[in-house]
Every structure is written in structure tokens, then in C-alpha cells.
Amino acid sequence: MxxxxxxxxxxxxxxxxxxxxxxxxxxxxxxxxxxxxxxxxxxxxxxxxxxxxxxxxxxxxxxxxxxxxxxxxxxxxxxxxxxxxxxxxxxxxxxxxxxxxxxxxxxxxxxxxxxxxxxxxxxxxxxxxxxxxxxxxxxxxxxxxxxRAHVADARRLQERIDRFRSQPMAWADEALVAEMIALASRTGDVTRNPVTLDRMVYDAGNFWTAHFGGAYLFHHSPAPFAIAADPAPFAADPGIGFAVFGTDRAEAIARTLAENDLIEPIARARGADAAAILRQKMDFILIDAAATLELDLGQVTRRDLRGLARRLGPALPDAFLGLADLLRGIEGGGPMPRIGPDHPAYFYTLRAAPGPDRDLVNMALAELAPLDVRQLFICHKELFYRRYATWSEPRRSYVADFLAAEYQVDKAGARAALFGPEPGMDTPEGPATRRPDPQPAPETRAGPWGRRPAPRRGREDKEEDRDLIARVGPWGAVRR
Structure with missing residues (x-):
């Protein structure tokens, strides 16, 4: 490490x-x-x-x-x-x-x-x-x-000041005056320099937890569900009133994510350079294949990776071949391939749809498509570190160098290019309001592949994406 x-x-x-x-x-x-x-x-x-x-x-x-x-x-x-x-x-x-x-x-x-x-x-x-x-x-x-309880003391002092100002003859209450003096000696003048911390309440919403082997709980979604590395404890608990899928239940997970409008195909994502994103995913899959075959990675360039793909030939992973077919469809304008949840490339073709659960869904997709080490590092660092510890030294070196050179230099730009603009973070309940970090204007938002617009998405766009997801794989072929 x-x-x-x-x-x-x-x-x-x-x-x-x-x-x-x-x-x-x-x-x-x-x-x-x-x-x-x-x-x-x-x-x-x-x-x-x-x-x-x-x-x-x-x-x-x-x-x-x-x-x-x-x-x-x-x-x-x-x-x-x-x-x-x-x-x-x-x-x-x-x-x-x-x-x-x-x-x-x-x-x-x-x-x-x-x-x-x-x-x-x-x-x-x-x-x-x-x-x-x-x-x-x-x-x-x-x-x-x-x-030293500054906040609690300041709150008590303010209460006593209000009491002193509002009650007749409070000036004659020696005990009250003495208490105010003692509190002021610790807090200072709270009327001029208020010392207070808001007692903030947040809505928990949907979340991931490390408990029980790791699980994504979408229990506030229209059709509640959970994805768990080990679904057995959930199945044995009668208090769980919704479906819990293991990470091996690809088709069930895909259908449920689509039903809840939580995913969109990268090929149709607005403002995304789908071809560049898919090429990088293909590179990572090749690196994994090379490391598995114990090939010398050295200082690998994209040209070297193309040569590696030719060397592997029939041994190329199905996930790589599926993404290559999709890339040809995107760049050539021809028919799109049939890639469904039963295909190893399926979850590599998706990203989270815009919304409050965007980061949580991208985290789940990173676990379902773990060879994309960049997304795994960005979205699920705990899992990335566990997997990194098991890799060969050449693979560790390549991945660390790539992330340092391609991600660390522009974290915000890389996330925007991969996943779209940051979601709103206003909480629906409680006094707290979480605000996102300032983002560049959509027309100037930059990523590793240049500047491009990020237009607003309307109802027609979302319905079109749902239709595309529903027709991918076992639900029919997609044509442009």
C-alpha cells in the first residue's frame, strides 16, 4: 500500500x-x-x-x-x-x-x-x-x-439574558445575575459574538453499509430492494419486507434498477463521451487479462494494449468483446449489439441516472463491474483497497500510475465526465441543508476528454433511456 x-x-x-x-x-x-x-x-x-x-x-x-x-x-x-x-x-x-x-x-x-x-x-x-x-x-x-461545554453554556447564558430582559425586577435577582456573570466569564459576550451550533437533523435516505458483508439499501425507492454481498442474513430476518439480491443476481438487479429509474446507458448519457469512457473500460479489462496470464505489463501504453489484444486473440475476455461491439455501434452508427444482464459486459455499459441516489448507484455498479478500477477507486475505495492488496506487483504499478496521472490531476472534472454533474443535496426533512461543492457551469464543465455541454434532461429523455435499457439483452436488440 x-x-x-x-x-x-x-x-x-x-x-x-x-x-x-x-x-x-x-x-x-x-x-x-x-x-x-x-x-x-x-x-x-x-x-x-x-x-x-x-x-x-x-x-x-x-x-x-x-x-x-x-x-x-x-x-x-x-x-x-x-x-x-x-x-x-x-x-x-x-x-x-x-x-x-x-x-x-x-x-x-x-x-x-x-x-x-x-x-x-x-x-x-x-x-x-x-x-x-x-x-x-x-x-x-x-x-x-x-x-468545556462552550455551546451549552452560551445557550444557558442566552436563556438567562432573555429572562433578565423580559421579567420585571429581574435585576434584583442576585442569583440570576451571579449565574450570568459566571457563564459570561466562560463564553464571552454572546449578544455580540453568538456561540451556537445548530442541532442538525438529516434524512438518512437510501445508503450503503459495511455491516453484514456490505449491502446497498434502497428501502426508500418506489420499489424497495437491497443488493447484498451476502443475502443470507437478510433472508433469515423476518423484519426485511422487500427483495434482497445477491451480487450474482445480475438479471434481477438490472430489472429492479431500471424499474426505479436509477440507471442509464452510457451510450445515451447526455454530455458523456461514451466512446472514450468505453475505451478506458476496455483497457482496464485488458490489463486484468494480461495480469491473469502473467504477461509483462511494463510501461504499458494504449498502443501496447492494442498489441496485447491482438496477441490474446481468442483468449480475449467476453466483457472486452462486448464493449468492443458496443464501441463499433456507437462510432459506426450501425446496429447496436445485444448485451443483457447475462453478458459479462452488461454493468460496464451503465451509469447511474441523475438524482439523489446517483453516487450510491455508481458505487453498486462499481462492485458489479469491478475490472473498471477507476470507477472502483472513485466510488468504492474500501473495495478497491481490498482488491488492490491481492493484485500482482505489475498490475498495482500500472493502476497506481494511471490513477495518479489521469484522475488525481482533475478529480472533479473526471467525475463530471464519467458520471455527469453533481446531484442536488438539499435534504427533504430537518433544519439542515447540504449544499454541493461549487461546480463549473454546464457549458464549461471540463473532463479528461475536453469541454462539452451537459444539457438538461426532460421526461422524454428519461423515458427514452428506460426504453433503451428495457430493450437491451434478453429484452430485444437495440438499433440506432
Missing amino acids: RRLIDKGLMFGNLVPVTSPALVDRYNRALEHLTGRRTALTDFHIDLSGYSPEIGDEFEDELYLNPNGCNRQFILLSTSQKRAPLLNMDFTTSRPVLKGFIEENESALFALTAQDAVAGELSNSVFDVSRPSRLLDIRRITVEADTT
């Missing part, structure tokens, strides 16, 4: 904690949350304040995430919003934490100048001993304060 770390592909953007003052603040927060302290004098932390070095010291990767739910967090700086979230058990955790920091950035900047902010992502579920408990995670509440 050292190569990934050196290239910034693993543990990248972690926040260093090196000064004695910050270490002391972290220890106060850590003791406040867990009753433990670290003996380390410098370490790195992620978005939630988790440190891999402290995890090694404690021999406990879940020291801030007991039972794998209701994740605790420690904020030393608002710059943590740009850090990754390690050991993620729920895909909801990162957007919630990032949204909380962005919505309270001014207050957090002031508070972390003096103390650490500690808190918890509370969802009222304290164990996930059976799959149906996951369905009870409906709302996530962010509860936070400094280790």
Missing part, C-alpha cells in the same frame, strides 16, 4: 496534528468521548477526527465508532471538511459530517480556535445485530459541543 500512500491515493488529505496544543485538545476530546488518551505526540486525523495511528496504538479501529453505528467525531479545524472518512460503515456519514461543518463553519472556526469540538452522529439505533435494525436508521442528528 506504500505506493498508494506516496501517490496520495490512500490516506490523502488527512489533517496533521503536530503541535502540543492540538494534541492536548484532541486528548481532552478523546477522553471526553471514550475515557482514553493517546501517548502519541503527532498523528493524522480524517474528517471525523479518527486517526489511523491511534487506531494502531489502541489496536481498535472503532475507537470512535463503537458497535459500528452512532459515529463519534472530534473536530480540531474546519479544514477537516476536505479530509476523507476512513473506516466508513455508512455512506451517509461523510455528507452529514461535511454538511455540518459547512453549515456551522463560522461558529466552528471560533470554537476550535480555543478547544476541540466533540460530538456524535446519533440515529437512535445502538446496535445492528440483525439487518432489519438498519431500516430503523431514518434520521441522523448531529450533536456537538466543545470539551
